Amino acid sequence: MQNNENILRLVENIKNKVTRPVRIMEVCGTHTMSIAKYGLKQLLPPEITLLSGPGCPVCVTDQSEIDLALELSLLPKVTLFTFGDMFRVPGTKGSLEDMQASGAHIHIAFSSLDALRYAMINPQEEVVFLGVGFETTAPTVGVTLKQAQQNNINNFSILSLHKKIVPVLENLSSQKDTLLDGFLLPGHVSTIIGKAPYEDLAQKWHKACVITGFSPEDILTGIAQLLKQINSENFEIGLQYKRGVAKEGNTSAQAYLKEYFQTSDVIWRGMRLIPHSGLAIDPHYAFYDSCIRFSQQHPPQGKTQPPEFCICGDILAGRKNPPQCLLFGKDCTPDHPVGPCMVSSEGSCAACYYYGR
Amino acid sequence: MCIAVPAQVLSISGQEAELNLQGNVLSVCISLVPQVKPGDYVLVHAGFAIHIIQEQDARETLSYLKELEDFAKQ
Ligand code: SF4
Numbered sequence: 001m002q003n004n005e006n007i008l009r010l011v012e013n014i015k016n017k018v019t020r021p022v023r024i025m026e027v028c029g030t031h032t033m034s035i036a037k038y039g040l041k042q043l044l045p046p047e048i049t050l051l052s053g054p055g056c057p058v059c060v061t062d063q064s065e066i067d068l069a070l071e072l073s074l075l076p077k078v079t080l081f082t083f084g085d086m087f088r089v090p091g092t093k094g095s096l097e098d099m100q101a102s103g104a105h106i107h108i109a110f111s112s113l114d115a116l117r118y119a120m121i122n123p124q125e126e127v128v129f130l131g132v133g134f135e136t137t138a139p140t141v142g143v144t145l146k147q148a149q150q151n152n153i154n155n156f157s158i159l160s161l162h163k164k165i166v167p168v169l170e171n172l173s174s175q176k177d178t179l180l181d182g183f184l185l186p187g188h189v190s191t192i193i194g195k196a197p198y199e200d201l202a203q204k205w206h207k208a209c210v211i212t213g214f215s216p217e218d219i220l221t222g223i224a225q226l227l228k229q230i231n232s233e234n235f236e237i238g239l240q241y242k243r244g245v246a247k248e249g250n251t252s253a254q255a256y257l258k259e260y261f262q263t264s265d266v267i268w269r270g271m272r273l274i275p276h277s278g279l280a281i282d283p284h285y286a287f288y289d290s291c292i293r294f295s296q297q298h299p300p301q302g303k304t305q306p307p308e309f310c311i312c313g314d315i316l317a318g319r320k321n322p323p324q325c326l327l328f329g330k331d332c333t334p335d336h337p338v339g340p341c342m343v344s345s346e347g348s349c350a351a352c353y354y355y356g357r
Numbered sequence: 358m359c360i361a362v363p364a365q366v367l368s369i370s371g372q373e374a375e376l377n378l379q380g381n382v383l384s385v386c387i388s389l390v391p392q393v394k395p396g397d398y399v400l401v402h403a404g405f406a407i408h409i410i411q412e413q414d415a416r417e418t419l420s421y422l423k424e425l426e427d428f429a430k431q
Binding site for chain 1: 422424
């Protein structure tokens with residue numbers, strides 16, 4: 001790596017700052033990947049425990065939500081578009097990949113606009129876009145809905161499984177057994193929402209918080225800034241990732257979030273229902289809401305159970321590590337994933353399987 | 358999944374822009390960054406430009422993303 005010296009200097013700085021054991025959650029799946037890739041855990045002093053948080057949208061999608069997508073994909077006339085990340089995630093009766101193999105019309109999309117364009121030229125089909133992701137992704141779906149409306153597209157709808165990052169972090173902060181000292185907050189969610197929505201994490205829950213980028217230098221700098229807050233007990237929302245985030249966020253994107261979505265109570269894998277943590281389609285646009293169009297309930301409460309022995313929920317809450325799962329590396333591998341933490345390349349179990357933690 | 362990659366805007370037509378992403382031309386929607394101009398660098402996520410970024414920052418970001426991507430493919 002080109003910046004070895006720089007890295008060592010940053011690690012030295014962290015060693016000088018650490019005064020007691022601290023537990024830091026890296027919220028974003030891309031942070032998890034970068035930490036694994038550059039072996040940052042091995043470089044850090046033993047007092048620092050890094051935990052992978054709920055910041056991979058695929059990993060936090062509940063099995064019942066996956067089942068809902070599978071059900072829609074089997075309806076007559078329906079063509080379902082999904083991001084590639086969701087394609088192999090197993091539900092109770094298989095994955096979207098399995099449904100496709102048995103004849104369901106499922107396409108992988110790069111953007112929600114791909115699905116809309118397909119709907120425009122195939123008016124006889126019912127096109128459903130499986131909307132997964134956080135505040136980074138949801139505004140792009142808002143733009144797509146606006147275009148659907150402007151072009152009078154009637155055969156297009158969104159299954160909105162989008163989630164908000166702040167409510168889940170507050171939920172984790174409120175649980176005593178997670179014992180978190182601070183968060184490396186996600187870069188690209190913050191590109192959209194800016195600093196303000198995190199304020200309670202620092203003020204009410206007394207967590208150190210730094211919005212952090214994805215290079216090893218970013219992450220080490222973010223950790224040093226967290227330690228400074230922890231040592232001084234002066235908690236605030238730090239902004240390390242200045243090149244990708246403006247303090248106020250992207251106000252155009254925020255306007256799309258506000259117009260096309262409303263918050264809802266949704267299930268997070270293994271964490272049960274978290275109030276106001278989902279982004280459902282706003283009732284003004286109910287026409288484009290797949291759940292309403294196909295009379296499905298979301299969240300599909302209590303319909304299905306996660307796979308037996310899968311501890312994704314505890315892992316996402318930072319309570320357990322992947323090797324503590326009975327299935328890890330045996331019944332559950334990236335080729336035969338049982339839970340979503342193993343499917344996504346950003347998932348904690350997959351990162352642990354490939355690179356050790 | 359929330360990854361966003363930097364690319365340079367080549368041209369703009371309505372709500373669409375052609376970008377240069379490491380030598381590949383890519384068409385994305387610019388509704389979320391209405392102030393963008395040709396020549397600017399943007400972060401691209403799910404087919405949309407979501408943020409305008411400085412050229413120097415774009416170059417640095419590209420270099421570590423490339424490393425991460427190669428890593429994920431291993
Ligand atoms: S190893 Fe597999 S089954 Fe176990 S927690 Fe991870 S994803 Fe779930």
